[in-house]
Structures are given as C-alpha cells and as structure tokens.
Amino acid sequence: MTGTRPDWVHPAFRLVEGEEVFGWAEIAALPVPAGGVVHADRPSLVLAALAAAEAEGRGVLLARGTADPDGWRPGQGFTVTLESSGTTGTPKRLCHDFARLRGRLRGVADEGARWLLTYDPGAFAGLQVMLTAVAAGALLVTVPGPGAGTIAALAQAARRHAVTHVSGTPSFWRAFLMALGDTELPLAAVTLGGEAADQPLLDRLAERFPDARLRHIYASTEAGALFAVADSRAGFPADWLDEAPDGLDLRIAGGVLEVRSPRAAPGAVDPDGWLSTGDLVERQGDRVLFAGRLDGLVNVGGVKVSPEAVERRLLAVDGVADAAVLAVASPITGHLLTATIVPVPGAEEAALRAALRAATADLPPAARPRALTFADHIPLSAAGKKSRKGPR
Amino acid sequence: MIDSIFALIAEELGRIAADKGEVLPPLTADSRFLDGDLPIDSLDLATLLVVLEQRTGQDPFREGFRQFTTVGELAALYTVPA
Numbered sequence: 001m002t003g004t005r006p007d008w009v010h011p012a013f014r015l016v017e018g019e020e021v022f023g024w025a026e027i028a029a030l031p032v033p034a035g036g037v038v039h040a041d042r043p044s045l046v047l048a049a050l051a052a053a054e055a056e057g058r059g060v061l062l063a064r065g066t067a068d069p070d071g072w073r074p075g076q077g078f079t080v081t082l083e084s085s086g087t088t089g090t091p092k093r094l095c096h097d098f099a100r101l102r103g104r105l106r107g108v109a110d111e112g113a114r115w116l117l118t119y120d121p122g123a124f125a126g127l128q129v130m131l132t133a134v135a136a137g138a139l140l141v142t143v144p145g146p147g148a149g150t151i152a153a154l155a156q157a158a159r160r161h162a163v164t165h166v167s168g169t170p171s172f173w174r175a176f177l178m179a180l181g182d183t184e185l186p187l188a189a190v191t192l193g194g195e196a197a198d199q200p201l202l203d204r205l206a207e208r209f210p211d212a213r214l215r216h217i218y219a220s221t222e223a224g225a226l227f228a229v230a231d232s233r234a235g236f237p238a239d240w241l242d243e244a245p246d247g248l249d250l251r252i253a254g255g256v257l258e259v260r261s262p263r264a265a266p267g268a269v270d271p272d273g274w275l276s277t278g279d280l281v282e283r284q285g286d287r288v289l290f291a292g293r294l295d296g297l298v299n300v301g302g303v304k305v306s307p308e309a310v311e312r313r314l315l316a317v318d319g320v321a322d323a324a325v326l327a328v329a330s331p332i333t334g335h336l337l338t339a340t341i342v343p344v345p346g347a348e349e350a351a352l353r354a355a356l357r358a359a360t361a362d363l364p365p366a367a368r369p370r371a372l373t374f375a376d377h378i379p380l381s382a383a384g385k386k387s388r389k390g391p392r
Numbered sequence: 393m394i395d396s397i398f399a400l401i402a403e404e405l406g407r408i409a410a411d412k413g414e415v416l417p418p419l420t421a422d423s424r425f426l427d428g429d430l431p432i433d434s435l436d437l438a439t440l441l442v443v444l445e446q447r448t449g450q451d452p453f454r455e456g457f458r459q460f461t462t463v464g465e466l467a468a469l470y471t472v473p474a
Contacts (some may be wrong), residue, residue, distance in 0.1 A: 154426035174457070175434040179426040181461045200456040301434060331453040332438040368398070370439040385419065 010137030040122025168303030421464030
C-alpha cells in the first residue's frame, strides 16, 4: 500500500460501514490480503484492494465465496475480475479493464450526495455505485452483512443518514418502499437496474419521490451498461430502433433484442458487431417492452434463476414421481419459484419435504422453490409440456 | 371478519419462519413485515403472498401493487368468503 490517493478517488469521499466511518486515509491503511484475491464482503476492503492492485500494477479478484479462488492468477497490469452470483453450475468470472469498468461513470463532483449501497460490493452494479460515490466525493452509506444487508437494516441506514441517491433492483425498491413506511427521504436520484422495471412500480416511485430523478438502466453481462431510460415509462422508446442514444444500435431479431455497442466485450459479438442480449422484447405502440428471457431464466429478486435446473434436482430426489417448478409473478420479488410434487405411492410427506429442501439447500435463496405443493398429477399445457410460467 | 385472515397469516408466517429455524414473535396487527420486527426477508414475504393466494383463491395484487407495511394492512386486502 503506497498511501497515495488514486486519481479516481475524490478527496472528500467518505464511507459509512455499519457503525464505522472511513475517510480515504483509513481505507488506504487497511491490510490487503496478498495474492490479489479479496473476499468482497466489505466495501472498505474492496476499495483498499483496488487501490493496492493499481499501485502494484496487477489484477484483483473480488471473490464472493462461490468458487475456489486457488486456480486464479492476478496477471500483469491492473484489472478487476468479478464473479457472477451464478445460480446454476460454476459461477462465471469476467475480467474487466478498470478504465472500461469506469467508462460510463460521469466523474462529476457532488460532495453533498449521500449514496446508499443496495448491491453486493463484489457485484458489477455494486462496484458501479461505489466508484460513482468515490469519484463524486460523496458519502457512501453501506450495511455490512451478506449481500448488502437486510432490507430493514438498509431502510434504517437510509433514514439515519438521510440518503439522497439510491440505486437498486425493482425487487429491492418494492421491499424498500414497504420497509420505509411513511418515512420522508430527501431523494434526488432513484435508479433501477438488474431486471426489467414495470410500470406500476415506476408510477409508485414517481408518486412517492416526486422530486427525484427517476431512471431505469438496461445492461447485459456481455455488453455492459447500455442505456438509461429517464421518462418514467417501462421499456424504451421504439424510436431508438432507428436511432439509439450513446452510440448504440438496437434491433429486434426473432423477438430478441440485439445491440451493437462500442462498449461490448470483444469476442462476444458477431462479425458485424451485433450481440444478442437474450432478452425477449415486444413492440407496443411507441414503446419496446421487455418480456422475459430467451433461455427461460426468470428474475427472482434480481437473481436470474433457472426453473428447469431446479426441477431436475427435485426430480432426482427419492420418493418423487414427478415435479414441476413454476415461476409465478410476485408483487415483491418480481417472480418466485414454486414447486408441485407428485410423490411415489407410500412416500411419507414430512420426510419427502425435508429431502426436497436438502436437494436445493446449496442454491442461493432466490433459486430455492417456495410454497411446495403435493399433488397426484402435474397439469400439462395443450402442447403436452409442463407450463413454465404462472398465469398473468 | 379480518380475524380469520389474520390467523391464516400468523399460521403461514409461523411455518415460513420455522422452515428457516426461526421462531416468530407474537404477531399483532401492527407488526411490520420488513422493518426488522419479524425474522423474514422479502423472499419469505413473497412466499407468504403465494401461499395466501393458494389458500384463499384471492390475489389482491392482480391489478397492481397495493401498499401495505403491517400485518393488519395486509389482512385488510383480503375478503373472507361467506
């Protein structure tokens, strides 16, 4: 640790982490683990590790405890490797050039701003919020704990520090509105990202925080942050298919949104520069609206989960004759996985429930099926398939 | 008539808490769902709403979100069938 302040850190930046308050001097003095692997559970440590990696001209891995970091090597030059919160199979690691990671952040000083961190500090979105607050010389309010802390703790911290800038998933916002109750917050900026923002939620936010700038961000893993929509309406203007902002090109092919972006990771695009986002869209009048994922993944509280993969696990449990995992719409978390189980004759329900729970216990909570129902058969769609999405 | 919905909410919340190895404190109409009063998170609350729909046949959120913060406010969104 050299002790000098990196040029991406504004001198006025301060960090609240639970009961502790850090200036840059305190952050820079934190001991950083050797080898470039840092467990990304504390924002202070993540920032210290970034500065140390930059000073030493090597990579840093922000580990989230989902994979064994032993095989990882920091390499030459300052890069930041993030782990996806993968719900199926091995979590993906994506190595980012630090300059590109900061590419879309506007380095505008805003020392009066008080940001609330609602994302995991090791996640792409969490890092974006942290780096924005760091560059602005703002106060960054964070709650230690798994993820970014519980909704109750975040609401309490938001009240206590009178936060002005909050960025979170639609599922975060639905829960946050409930936890806040009637509390007044001096919000200047309300940002949504990570899953499609629905019109009822945008309407509630506009009504609840009439003075705040309301924006929803669209990003994809391969293409990075793509665009922000600021007109308080769900989806994006259909005009953008002809002329998109920020140097982007957008088109719909086979119902799927494709993008051509100057910020896309090389390698992920076709020879003409187009990249499929995997997001299904529908054009409705002057608007293009999001309509789920091509790969069948559903968003549960900001986490992409695979009903099929969960179903395969349940089908492998002793005593299960058939199982269907269904994504039902939820006013709280966007979607929720539920399961219908057909037990083999003579199976004992309590023991089977315990076995089913054990079969999904290692998945992130959002990917575990809730509300397990026992039935004597699984209803099939007209095409003879298990229907994957609930009514609505 | 909200009493029986309240009892249903208490029963299902107790089950959800027990599944996590938590014990639900005594529930009142003023208990707040996500404000630290109860040992539940937003996934648990989403689960509660799905189970309430399964057991009552009603989905008060079908036409859009309705604000509620407390157990009593949620119970008032359901009507008890005759």
